[in-house]
Each structure stands twice: as structure tokens, then as C-alpha cells.
Amino acid sequence: MTTEDATTSTPDEPVERTGWTAAGRRAAVLALAAARAVAGVVRPLAWILLAAAVVLGVLGTVYGWREVRTIAVVLAATLVLSVLFLFGRTSYAVELDLTRTRVVVGERAVGALRLANTGTRRILPSRIVLPVGSGRGVFGVRQLAPGDSIEELFSIPTQKRAVLAVGPVSIVRGDPFGLYERVDRRDEPVPLYVHPRTVRLEGQSIGFVRDLEGMETRDLARDDIAFHALSEYQPGDDLRHVHWRSTARTGTLMMRTYEQTRRSHFVIGLSTATADYAGEAEFETAVSAAASLGLRALRDAFHVEARVPAGPLRADSGRQLLDSLSGVDGTRSREGRVADLAGSVAASAPLASVVVLVCGGGAAPADLRDAVSRLPAGARTLAVVVSADAETGRRRIGDTDVLTIAELDDLPRALRKALG
Structure with a gap:
């Protein structure tokens, strides 16, 4: 009986351990995802206030300082109440339109950012962030009733030749104190090409006349466009280039030779x-x-x-x-x-x-x-x-x-x- 128990219990142990390991991994993945979500919403100032609330609460409790405990409670309440500003919809329909995606350095690129509330509920005020290369533009958007839309015009000064990524548009919801910030990225970035300045070269400024048939070289070939001279037939020569008049006069098969031409x-x-x-x-x-x-x-x-x-x-x-x-x-x-x-x-x-x-x-x-x-x-x-x-x-x-x-x-x- 003991042998049977040992035999039946042995394979169950690794299965049980494996199950606990898989569950632990899933829990770790979920915890990591939650931590990343929180880290993406909580701003550095919120972490500072949270640490201050904890420290002041402990000191006030240990030493009986009522005023210090009151400050800790106010900080904690501020942190909790500010979270409420994150709730709400940000279902804007976003359209980014650059009038010109190619400008010459020194010119301004003009564009428009259109936002529309396509939902059935009012959207609270928010901020729109538009990255442009390493910089960014920030637009404040009023609350929009269902069906309302707004258009923000902008211009991008170009001082240097570059390829700038304009976007993606980010919709930012946060509290008035800057403790939390929820970012919802929309649309795809649009490349803006800032071309180098050029001058127009008129006439024959480049210095080389166009030649649709190519340019002659000193290399000789059996088949090309620019005729050069006659030579005797060599095995493999194309008989289409036989010069019959010279052949009849000399009695030897004479072939046309050409100067090789290069494509322009x-x-x-x-x-x-x-x-x-x-x-x-x-x-x-x-x-x-x-x-x-x-x-x-x-x-x-x-x-x-x-x-x-x-x-x-x-x-x-x-x-x-x-x-x-x-x-x-x-x-x-x-x-x-x-x-x-x-x-x-x-x-x-x-x-x-x-x-x-x-x-x-x-x-x-x-x-x-x-x-x-x-x-x-x-x-x-x-x-x-x-x-x-x-x-x-x-x-x-x-x-x-x-x-x-x-x-x-x-x-x-x-x-x-x-x-x-």
C-alpha cells in the first residue's frame, strides 16, 4: 500500500509545482503590466507628494503632532481627489493635415489639427500634444458637446535642413495640479521634408551639352553609334556592319568599327x-x-x-x-x-x-x-x-x-x- 501511494503521488508533485509556477508567472506579468500602467499615469510630483504624505503621517503619529498629521491627510486627499480627473472619455476623431509636406529651409510649414466629438456624451477639456521632431506643440481644447468640432491652425518654422516627424497626436487628460496624466496617442506621424536651398543654373551652366545618343569615348567597338573607321573582318563580327563598297574595291571583307558611347x-x-x-x-x-x-x-x-x-x-x-x-x-x-x-x-x-x-x-x-x-x-x-x-x-x-x-x-x- 505504501508503494502504491508513493507511486501515485510522485507524478502529481511536478504537475502541482508546474501549475503554481504558471500561475505565478501570469501574476507577475499582470503585476508588471499594472506597474507600467501606473508609472505611465503618475507624474514625478505625485510620487513626491505621496512620499511626503507617508513620512509626515508617520512622524505625526509617532510624535503626536496633530498639525503634521493634518498636512499628511490633506496631501493624501489631494492625491486621491486628483485621480477623478483621469476618468472620462477622450474619443476625439483626430485629423492632422499638413498643407505642404515639403518646404525649403527657412520657410514655414502650415498645417491644421481637427478634433471632433463623435460620441454621444460631452468631452471635458483636455490638452493636445503635437510632437514635431525633438520639440512639441501644446494646444488647449475646450469641452466639446456631442457633434462639436474644433480646428487648431499651426505653423512650423524650419531653420535647418531635416526630415521631421510631425505627430503622432497625443490627447492628454490630467488634473490641475499636474499629478496625473493620461495620454492617448492617435493618428500616425507625417514626415515633413525640409529641403536644402538651391539655385537655378541657367544656360549651359553645367558645362556638358546634352547628347541623346550618348557621349563618345576613345574605346573602339564593333557595334555602336559613332562611326570611326574600317577594319578587316574578324571571326564573330556582325555581318550587318560589312562595308560592301570597300570590300568590292579591296577584295577583302571590310567591317565598320565604332567609337563606344556612354549613356548620359x-x-x-x-x-x-x-x-x-x-x-x-x-x-x-x-x-x-x-x-x-x-x-x-x-x-x-x-x-x-x-x-x-x-x-x-x-x-x-x-x-x-x-x-x-x-x-x-x-x-x-x-x-x-x-x-x-x-x-x-x-x-x-x-x-x-x-x-x-x-x-x-x-x-x-x-x-x-x-x-x-x-x-x-x-x-x-x-x-x-x-x-x-x-x-x-x-x-x-x-x-x-x-x-x-x-x-x-x-x-x-x-x-x-x-x-x-
Whole structure:
């Protein structure tokens, strides 16, 4: 009988322990969730008052200080009564509308925030918090009867190029003392693109005439567009390119040879290494210069590719190019300076027809020479150096024109000098 009891009781013990463990875990999860909910509602001032009420209550009881006990009771009553302000509905219908989601740095982005009470009961006054990047705007909303709505207009000043997240809208209910705060987040954030400032480059400012058939190179090919010369037939040549008149005259099968052409592929390399710039102002001017050159190349029907040391940027259209440049930041890494960027451009676009490098005055002449030597062979190359303390000028390093500008407005004039 003892053996049977031992046998039957042995498997029950781990089952019972497992059951208690699962229940304990569930209780712990619920307790943790409750603690997080409380922590999200109770403000630091409430914790301070709660601690003060406890300490004063204990001291008043121990030492018989009636006044101290009275203060503790008042604090506790304030904490309890303030909780009542959290109750109530916040069922607003929220609509966030940005008139323009893309602005140029320095402009104001204007928007509207619409709130409506779609319920059947009155909504008490509350606060609306609208995050904008690292800042936020706060709107006070009066009580709304069923069916009422309100519209708050706002404007966002833009002092720096950036991609800002506007929202999500938060509806805040709390007490007048700031002890508790209940936040209900609505809607999704809307991206606001603050584009770099650009200048329009007129005429042949870029310096390269459009060629819908591509640009000729010195490399010879058996099949292309630009005719170069005649040569004898080689096994594998396409018989469609036989020059019959020369073949009849010489008695040898003669073939047309061509100069290879490159597609009008415009590549802009923008250095983001802070070591290549004397300050933030130079970097912002360099971003604006790259954007201006890219927009002109797109108007000229080039296939534009923009690259930074971290990789390529989207540049299929002017909007994509400016959106991409809005989020470009400087990097403090020693790697990825202008010479490394030139090597990356050569590796990714060896058949580019036009390559423009943009950097700051922090790039030493030796760095520029190294960068120019790494650019794709056969491409037409240009370097734009932004130096706040230098005068607008032009010099050459090998086959590359190097333009120096101090401000963005100097770029059209510097390009005209290079063409002259």
C-alpha cells in the first residue's frame, strides 16, 4: 500500500509545482503590466507628494503632532481627489493635415489639427500634444458637446535642413495640479521634408551639352553609334556592319568599327565627413550645391545618381533627390573622406559620363589630387570645393576643373568661369 501511494503521488508533485509556477508567472506579468500602467499615469510630483504624505503621517503619529498629521491627510486627499480627473472619455476623431509636406529651409510649414466629438456624451477639456521632431506643440481644447468640432491652425518654422516627424497626436487628460496624466496617442506621424536651398543654373551652366545618343569615348567597338573607321573582318563580327563598297574595291571583307558611347550618366558624389569641412555652414552649402547640380542634370534629361560615403541616394526625380538630401548628416568617421568617396564612385559607376565631387575647404590639396586620380577614366569630371574663407575661383588638377565657392550664390558664376 505504501508503494502504491508513493507511486501515485510522485507524478502529481511536478504537475502541482508546474501549475503554481504558471500561475505565478501570469501574476507577475499582470503585476508588471499594472506597474507600467501606473508609472505611465503618475507624474514625478505625485510620487513626491505621496512620499511626503507617508513620512509626515508617520512622524505625526509617532510624535503626536496633530498639525503634521493634518498636512499628511490633506496631501493624501489631494492625491486621491486628483485621480477623478483621469476618468472620462477622450474619443476625439483626430485629423492632422499638413498643407505642404515639403518646404525649403527657412520657410514655414502650415498645417491644421481637427478634433471632433463623435460620441454621444460631452468631452471635458483636455490638452493636445503635437510632437514635431525633438520639440512639441501644446494646444488647449475646450469641452466639446456631442457633434462639436474644433480646428487648431499651426505653423512650423524650419531653420535647418531635416526630415521631421510631425505627430503622432497625443490627447492628454490630467488634473490641475499636474499629478496625473493620461495620454492617448492617435493618428500616425507625417514626415515633413525640409529641403536644402538651391539655385537655378541657367544656360549651359553645367558645362556638358546634352547628347541623346550618348557621349563618345576613345574605346573602339564593333557595334555602336559613332562611326570611326574600317577594319578587316574578324571571326564573330556582325555581318550587318560589312562595308560592301570597300570590300568590292579591296577584295577583302571590310567591317565598320565604332567609337563606344556612354549613356548620359551624371554622378554626384557628396562628402559627408566632417573632417572635409571647416564648419556646419560649409557642409550645408555643399549639400545645396549638390542639390542644385542634380536638379539641373535632371532637367537636362541625364540619368542622375547621387552618392555619399554611406551609399547611394534616391535621385530618380527632383523630389526624390531633395528628399534624400534632406536627411543627409555629417559623419565624424575618418573613413569616407573625399578620396574614399571618389573610389566608391569609380567602383559603382565605371561608365559614368559626368562625375561631380562636392566637398569642403577642409579637404587638403593632396586629398583632392588623390580623389581626382581615382575618378572613372574617360568621364568628364568636376570638383566643387566649398570654402567660406576663399574667393570664387577655378583651377585644374589633371583633366578636372576644380571650382572654389564661398556661398551657394557663387556657384552659377563659378561654372560660367569654368566654361569660359
